[in-house]
Amino acid sequence: MEKILVVDDERNIQNILREVLTDEGYKVVTAGTGKGCIDALRKEFFNVIILDVKLPDIDGISLINSIKDISGECEIVVISGHATIEMAVEAIKRGAYDFIKKPLSLEKVRIVLRHAIELHKYKIEKENWDKQIEEKYRLVGKSRAMQKIKELIEKVAPLDSKVLITGESGVGKELIAYAIHRRSKRADAPFVKVNCAAIPTELVESELFGYEKGAFTGATDKRMGKFESANSGTILLDEIGDMDLLTQAKVLRLIETGEVLHLGSNKPVQVDVRIIASTNKNIEEEVRKGNFREDLFFRLNVFPIHVPPLRERKDDIPLLVEHFVKDVVSNSAIGTKRFTPEAIEMLSKYDFPGNVRELRNIVERLLILQEGSEVNDSIVKSIVSKSAVQKEVSLLQQPYREAKKNFEKFYIEEKLKKNDWNISKTAGELGIERTNLHRKMNQLGIKTEKK
Structure with a gap:
């Protein structure tokens, strides 16, 4: 009442x-x-x-x-x-x-x-x-990598610069795009996401740019495209690396002119939209292969943000677990539960090839399966043991040379992460010359681009 x-x-x-x-x-x-x-x-x-x-x-x-x-x-x-x-x-x-x-x-x-x-x-x-x-799209993490990303977001958000977000699937690229939008002058306008990989090639153009009535069989009404829907706001072109070359050319034209052209029309429509693109592909490699237009890449890559995989920012796992527990419990009939420190420690030893998305799924599965109010390390082990939760155990099962190489790689990577990928500082801590560290990194396949 x-x-x-x-x-x-x-x-x-x-x-x-x-x-x-x-x-x-x-x-x-x-x-x-x-x-x-x-x-x-x-x-x-x-x-x-x-x-x-x-x-x-x-x-x-x-x-x-x-x-x-x-x-x-x-x-x-x-x-x-x-x-x-x-x-x-x-x-x-x-x-x-x-x-x-x-x-x-x-x-x-x-x-x-x-x-x-x-x-x-x-x-x-x-x-x-x-x-x-806001809670759904909240950026969770205190690792150095996440702190750097948050700093980059604060720098670029107030501007209208185009942003290219790269990183493996499941690392949270959409969350970063939304964070940029919410901190921009366009925050009260629409945020429109387009998954370029999920739309069939023959429908991408009509989805993005819209169409007139009668433009093709089945076009019974006029329809605006995603760019018009995002007018005054922000559009996220997710997985842009999967966009075909013809559509890439039309996106490039839109960037240059600020106009969209409906299918079946020759009258351009003016739009004011900020473009953020994301991909899990190496776009520069796709350019070299001829799969992605170099001119469009340069247009989009004004302000690049790379999101490292979860295995390179494991300091974020405890906070992410806490966040996901709260989210799952508040949106389901599951009672209040918590993860024990031992359970979180065991999760932190897993590499999560599916990144943050996989962690969220595992947390929800564990909350459903666990009887009682605490999720312990034994049930975590039963869920993720096949993925080699404990590096120590997996090393003991390997031949000497392979185990030595894997441990050496793991050890150097951890030292590099600790020192924010500063080669000189890491070499000093390891007690070796910079040139020797570079040689070791090349031998072990540790890429300096992770810095």
């Missing part, structure tokens, strides 16, 4: 509004002074406040600021028998929803109140939805 607070020093107004609004199904509380209004607000929450301008102890317009400080979510409808345009404008400026002149039309009060409550519900729902979206 929605609650209404009526603030008016006239008893007959209080009584009439209480009677009428109670019949409408609202719970009504009344107050005759500004102090009474504040006292009522501190005791309970109200959806809408009907506020008279002339109160014995304070001007109603001035009271709006105090009301918003205590209960920013409520809507305020101001009423007055001495209304002026200036008074109404000032009330709206301060945050009132509407202004009604006395003598009151009860029908108008009902309508305004209904609309104010609908707006209030919408704001609450939107706020809850925004919180869910």
